[in-house]
Amino acid sequence: MQNYQDILAEILIDEKSLQTRIAELSAEISRDYAGKELVLICILRGGVPFLVDLSRRITIPHKIDFMAVSSYGVGSRESSGFARVSLDLQMNIQNRDVLLVEDIVDSGTTIASVLKLLNARQPRTLKVCSLLDKPERRETEVPIDYCGFKIPNKFVFGFGLDLDEYYRNLPFIGVVDLTKYKPSE
Ligand code: IMP
Ligand code: MG
Numbered sequence: 001m002q003n004y005q006d007i008l009a010e011i012l013i014d015e016k017s018l019q020t021r022i023a024e025l026s027a028e029i030s031r032d033y034a035g036k037e038l039v040l041i042c043i044l045r046g047g048v049p050f051l052v053d054l055s056r057r058i059t060i061p062h063k064i065d066f067m068a069v070s071s072y073g074v075g076s077r078e079s080s081g082f083a084r085v086s087l088d089l090q091m092n093i094q095n096r097d098v099l100l101v102e103d104i105v106d107s108g109t110t111i112a113s114v115l116k117l118l119n120a121r122q123p124r125t126l127k128v129c130s131l132l133d134k135p136e137r138r139e140t141e142v143p144i145d146y147c148g149f150k151i152p153n154k155f156v157f158g159f160g161l162d163l164d165e166y167y168r169n170l171p172f173i174g175v176v177d178l179t180k181y182k183p184s185e
Contacts, residue, residue, distance in 0.1 A: 001184050004158075004167055009177035012156055013149055018131075018172065019053065021148050025129065026057035029099065029146065036097040037124065038062035043069055043114065044087065045168065046103030046160040050131045050148075054101060065091045069110055083113035098123040099146075103160040104132040108140035115142065132156070132173070149173075 029038075038058075042051035044066050055064055068087035098118060105111055111128055118126055129146035136153040155178065157163045158170030164183055167174075 001166055002182065004170060004174065007176050007181045009175040011172050011174050012151060013173040015171040018159060022050070022053045023057055025146050025148060026054050030059045033097055034060055037095065039091060039093060039096045039098050040064045040101050041089065041098055042066050042101045043110070046162065047101045049160040049168070050103060051101045063091065065089045067114065069114055083110045085117065093118065093121050093123045095122070095124045097125045100128045102128065102130040104134060105130045105142060105144055106134050106137045108138050108142040111142045112140040
């Protein structure tokens with residue numbers, strides 16, 4: 001697999017800007033959910049770095065749980081138009097104040113499907129917190145209650161976002177130069 005330096009077109013959001021914005025979101029969430037039964041639900045796998053940094057800075061008691069959903073075919077970078085749940089929550093969210101934590105809202109398919117599914121379980125409130133929003137790609141309108149950054153229609157990687165499952169560990173958000181990227185076997 002290529003090193004990220006070989007396929008990086010530009011750094012779109014650097015580490016410091018990400019951390020500053022995450023601190024702001026955590027402060028906002030801590031205020032808004034004071035006295036509530038907050039459960040952060042991380043959508044695997046892209047939401048992990050964001051969840052960790054966000055949760056660590058939230059100053060009120062809360063729980064975390066995980067869910068895996070996929071709207072992308074294997075080896076594909078296009079949405080398949082539906083989301084499949086491959087790992088469900090462990091917790092009962094009835095009467096909880098649920099906040100979904102996602103890496104990016106692109107077509108909106110994933111979040112729309114998850115909202116529909118979780119709403120049926122009667123949470124007290126259900127909101128969305130996404131690190132990134134790519135509004136130009138939207139096909140399904142979804143509410144984003146807490147948004148880190150709006151970004152242009154470019155394929156990005158790092159800080160949870162992958163390129164064929166690689167590069168999720170990078171501490172920044174980069175734009176990939178697809179002319180230089182060679183997918184491995
Ligand atoms: P949606 O269902 O089209 O909104 O897609 C959401 C999912 O697609 C995200 O959770 C990501 O896993 C993936 N995705 C969308 N855009 C990008 C990107 O630019 N880089 C990496 N993954 C992306
Ligand atoms: Mg992905």
